[in-house]
Amino acid sequence: MQKIIQDIESRYSVSEKEIRRNNLCFLTIPKNQAISLVTYLRDYQGYSAFTLLTAVDWIEEGHFQLTYLLNNPTNYTEIGVRTMIERDHATMESAHHLWESMQTYQRELKEMFGIDFPGSPRVDEDFILEGWTDIPPYRRDFDTKKYAEETYFPRPGRETNDPAEYMKSKLFPND
Amino acid sequence: MDIRKIFQQYSDRTSYPEIGEDGKPIIDLSSHKYLKMWQGPQHPGVTGNMSLELTVCGDEIVESKTHVGYLHRGFEKLMERRKFIQCFPTCIRMCVAEPDPNEYLLARCVEELSGIEVPEMAQWLRTLVLEMARLQVLLRGVPGQGGTFALGLGYQWGNYIRDLILDRFEELTGGRVYHMYILPGGVRGLLPDGFKKRMEENLKLADEFVKSIDDLMYSNSVFKQRAKGLAVIPKEYIDKYGVYGPSARAAGVMRDVRKTNPYLKYAELDFEPYTTTESDVYARSRVRWYDLQTTIDLIRQIMAKMPEKGEIKAPTPNVLHWKIPKGETYVKCESSRGEYGMYMVTDGSDMPRRVNLKGPSYTHANMLLEKLLINANIADTAGIMVSLATCPPEIER
Amino acid sequence: MEKENKNIPLVKTKTFINPENEKRSVTAPDGSIIEIDPIKDYFCQDRPKEYKVRSGAVEKFLNWARAESLWVLGFGTGCGSIEIPPLVTPRFDMYRYGVQMRPTPRQSNVFIISGYLSVKTLKRAIRSYEQMPSPKYIIALGSCTINGGMYWDSYNTINRLDHYMPVDVYIAGCMPRPEALLAGFAKLKELIKAGKAEKANEYVRNLDWYKANQKKIIKDWNMPDYNW
Numbered sequence: 001m002q003k004i005i006q007d008i009e010s011r012y013s014v015s016e017k018e019i020r021r022n023n024l025c026f027l028t029i030p031k032n033q034a035i036s037l038v039t040y041l042r043d044y045q046g047y048s049a050f051t052l053l054t055a056v057d058w059i060e061e062g063h064f065q066l067t068y069l070l071n072n073p074t075n076y077t078e079i080g081v082r083t084m085i086e087r088d089h090a091t092m093e094s095a096h097h098l099w100e101s102m103q104t105y106q107r108e109l110k111e112m113f114g115i116d117f118p119g120s121p122r123v124d125e126d127f128i129l130e131g132w133t134d135i136p137p138y139r140r141d142f143d144t145k146k147y148a149e150e151t152y153f154p155r156p157g158r159e160t161n162d163p164a165e166y167m168k169s170k171l172f173p174n175d
Numbered sequence: 176m177d178i179r180k181i182f183q184q185y186s187d188r189t190s191y192p193e194i195g196e197d198g199k200p201i202i203d204l205s206s207h208k209y210l211k212m213w214q215g216p217q218h219p220g221v222t223g224n225m226s227l228e229l230t231v232c233g234d235e236i237v238e239s240k241t242h243v244g245y246l247h248r249g250f251e252k253l254m255e256r257r258k259f260i261q262c263f264p265t266c267i268r269m270c271v272a273e274p275d276p277n278e279y280l281l282a283r284c285v286e287e288l289s290g291i292e293v294p295e296m297a298q299w300l301r302t303l304v305l306e307m308a309r310l311q312v313l314l315r316g317v318p319g320q321g322g323t324f325a326l327g328l329g330y331q332w333g334n335y336i337r338d339l340i341l342d343r344f345e346e347l348t349g350g351r352v353y354h355m356y357i358l359p360g361g362v363r364g365l366l367p368d369g370f371k372k373r374m375e376e377n378l379k380l381a382d383e384f385v386k387s388i389d390d391l392m393y394s395n396s397v398f399k400q401r402a403k404g405l406a407v408i409p410k411e412y413i414d415k416y417g418v419y420g421p422s423a424r425a426a427g428v429m430r431d432v433r434k435t436n437p438y439l440k441y442a443e444l445d446f447e448p449y450t451t452t453e454s455d456v457y458a459r460s461r462v463r464w465y466d467l468q469t470t471i472d473l474i475r476q477i478m479a480k481m482p483e484k485g486e487i488k489a490p491t492p493n494v495l496h497w498k499i500p501k502g503e504t505y506v507k508c509e510s511s512r513g514e515y516g517m518y519m520v521t522d523g524s525d526m527p528r529r530v531n532l533k534g535p536s537y538t539h540a541n542m543l544l545e546k547l548l549i550n551a552n553i554a555d556t557a558g559i560m561v562s563l564a565t566c567p568p569e570i571e572r
Numbered sequence: 573m574e575k576e577n578k579n580i581p582l583v584k585t586k587t588f589i590n591p592e593n594e595k596r597s598v599t600a601p602d603g604s605i606i607e608i609d610p611i612k613d614y615f616c617q618d619r620p621k622e623y624k625v626r627s628g629a630v631e632k633f634l635n636w637a638r639a640e641s642l643w644v645l646g647f648g649t650g651c652g653s654i655e656i657p658p659l660v661t662p663r664f665d666m667y668r669y670g671v672q673m674r675p676t677p678r679q680s681n682v683f684i685i686s687g688y689l690s691v692k693t694l695k696r697a698i699r700s701y702e703q704m705p706s707p708k709y710i711i712a713l714g715s716c717t718i719n720g721g722m723y724w725d726s727y728n729t730i731n732r733l734d735h736y737m738p739v740d741v742y743i744a745g746c747m748p749r750p751e752a753l754l755a756g757f758a759k760l761k762e763l764i765k766a767g768k769a770e771k772a773n774e775y776v777r778n779l780d781w782y783k784a785n786q787k788k789i790i791k792d793w794n795m796p797d798y799n800w
Binding site (some may be wrong): 216217218219223224244245246247248249252253256264265268271272315330331334335337338351352353568 | 645646647648649650651653654655657658660661662663664673675677688690692693696700722723725726727728729746747749
Binding site for chain 1 (some may be wrong): 691692695718719720724725726727728729730731732735785788789790791792
């Protein structure tokens with residue numbers, strides 16, 4: 001693991017690294033180098049299986065974090081390639097040419113986070129939602145509770161307790 | 176117009192769909208050679224609530240699209256506004272057929288990010304519960320493959336034994352389908368008195384079932400003829416499309432997290448996942464059948480090796496204000512369908528920042544299924560879907 | 573033929589009508605050109621009618637017959653559908669009670685809404701329900717159909733089913749056991765025999781209210797108002 005990380009550091013500008021276990025580490029890479037690193041890992045380091053692509057919304061800092069998680073089927077290690085992209089008009093280079101399964105992830109991200117992947121096949125088609133008109137739901141500024149209360153018809157009589165308060169009074173009265 | 180003339184005119188099906196310059200078939204619906212039809216969500220041949228948009232020529236599929244999202248509840252969003260302990264009842268509903276890997280993964284993520292060590296006894300119990308969950312899925316899934324080819328008898332047998340295993344779950348955890356047995360730090364309880372004896376009785380029945388399903392399904396000539404050579408996954412698809420678990424093992428590629436990245440007590444257990452190379456529906460079904468035997472054997476091993484008593488739960492902080500330091504992790508385990516992973520990001524607050532669940536159905540039911548359905552018959556779609564063991568709720572979550 | 577292809581927009585636009593349901597002209601196999609308007613030609617636009625409730629012994633007999641042959645539509649809309657297979661298999665065998673699964677809405681008169689309904693499924697569930705012949709009944713399974721249950725704050729699942737479809741029997745629990753389902757069937761039989769399970773007529777009477785509720789959340793309503 002250390003060897004590969006040193007090798008990557010010599011080729012790419014890794015700004016942050018986090019070794020979680022002896023078979024899992026996360027590297028942060030600038031946006032323009034991310035796809036290049038993913039391709040390098042796939043073609044030269046044996047990370048040929050793609051595990052997942054997902055986004056994290058860091059709304060306070062104003063950017064999305066994209067994580068490409070790659071798996072090496074020979075020595076069973078995993079590398080997560082993290083990259084930060086701008087939150088406004090978020091776009092990212094598409095990687096659908098690397099794995100066939102990639103376009104599904106990109107379709108989901110486009111729908112749920114509003115991150116655009118120009119050139120990815122069927123990226124504009126609805127994937128999960130249908131006829132959605134609000135802002136993409138997985139963004140942090142989308143309030144699901146407020147939306148549900150306004151859109152659906154909550155049945156009256158549901159006692160809404162603050163879970164922390166309620167559990168405290170019921171389970172840990174002395175805490 | 177004489178309808179027979181139309182059939183004569185278009186009787187030769189080998190020449191279409193014509194392949195265009197970009198390598199994709201040219202499908203012109205208005206030429207009356209093709210028909211667009213939907214299968215699902217209200218269709219008995221579709222596993223769960225999803226749908227297929229098929230373009231057919233005669234009864235042969237020339238183009239297919241899968242549509243998912245009928246079961247989307249927004250778990251990942253809901254978990255962002257729940258405390259870690261509140262996430263548990265939510266997360267187990269992500270895959271309904273096999274809920275225990277969900278609880279294990281969430282518990283493991285939380286433990287890893289906050290640095291909690293799980294006691295020995297709890298690890299054994301977790302292994303037992305995960306294997307029992309696999310057993311109950313396979314008892315439904317193995318004969319279910321026969322059900323898609325109109326051989327429903329095995330399904331009745333399998334479901335009966337599955338109900339008995341669910342009874343054992345009920346004894347151990349209190350729940351029939353959703354258990355909530357695995358919590359951060361350990362598990363909720365020890366084995367009840369006489370559990371092992373009753374379990375052994377059920378396993379004997381399961382042994383008999385394994386033998387009789389072999390006679391019923393795998394030597395049935397109709398099943399053989401329909402399943403052999405259907406929907407072959409070439410070896411190079413494994414990485415390209417993301418094929419996991421039994422489907423990959425049927426293609427001769429060893430993908431079993433229990434063996435490759437041993438977790439819990441799997442390193443101490445003696446088992447060898449079955450692999451074969453035919454990679455058709457029959458081979459995949461056969462791999463699952465061997466898995467069923469492995470699982471029965473593993474449960475026996477676990478019950479023999481596990482200690483009688485011990486600590487089952489490590490002390491955890493007060494769950495009401497349990498803050499987990501900033502970090503991220505990816506944890507995986509082997510479900511009955513293949514590698515099942517959870518990616519969790521925390522930001523130092525008492526709620527997860529982001530949870531993403533990656534199940535094998537995500538790739539199996541989207542790109543791979545679309546690919547495999549091409550040139551299959553309409554009647555075989557159900558068989559192909561079941562052979563990939565797609566579980567729609569884990570695709571859209 | 574090329575001309576016709578151009579009529580269908582390549583870029584997907586969110587319209588009320590699906591591209592395949594738009595007005596268009598089609599060349600028949602014999603060369604003649606036919607104008608079709610799918611919404612008018614393929615679907616019936618009339619409002620549904622109430623089925624006739626007879627009186628006295630005739631209605632009693634009919635209700636007895638209806639109660640003893642509950643045919644369930646095989647549409648697993650949510651996680652509750654995992655408890656349907658045990659019902660069909662030896663241990664809980666629901667055939668004993670005259671309950672059986674049917675593959676198509678045209679043959680069934682009971683619709684089990686098995687659990688939460690996302691907006692996308694609700695659209696299909698309404699379609700399936702409206703295609704069933706009257707008299708028809710709905711059994712709602714699980715807490716999530718009653719008040720949202722576990723998903724009360726989710727942006728994609730409905731909270732109260734009875735605002736969108738008429739419900740005869742609720743079965744509470746998450747998830748309800750097969751025994752609870754059998755009890756639900758027994759309750760439904762009781763209601764039918766007492767002549768109280770006429771929610772299908774109520775749906776017809778209050779169609780406008782139901783439709784308004786449904787259209788409030790299904791934003792791309794691209795089907796006729798009532799699907800026969």
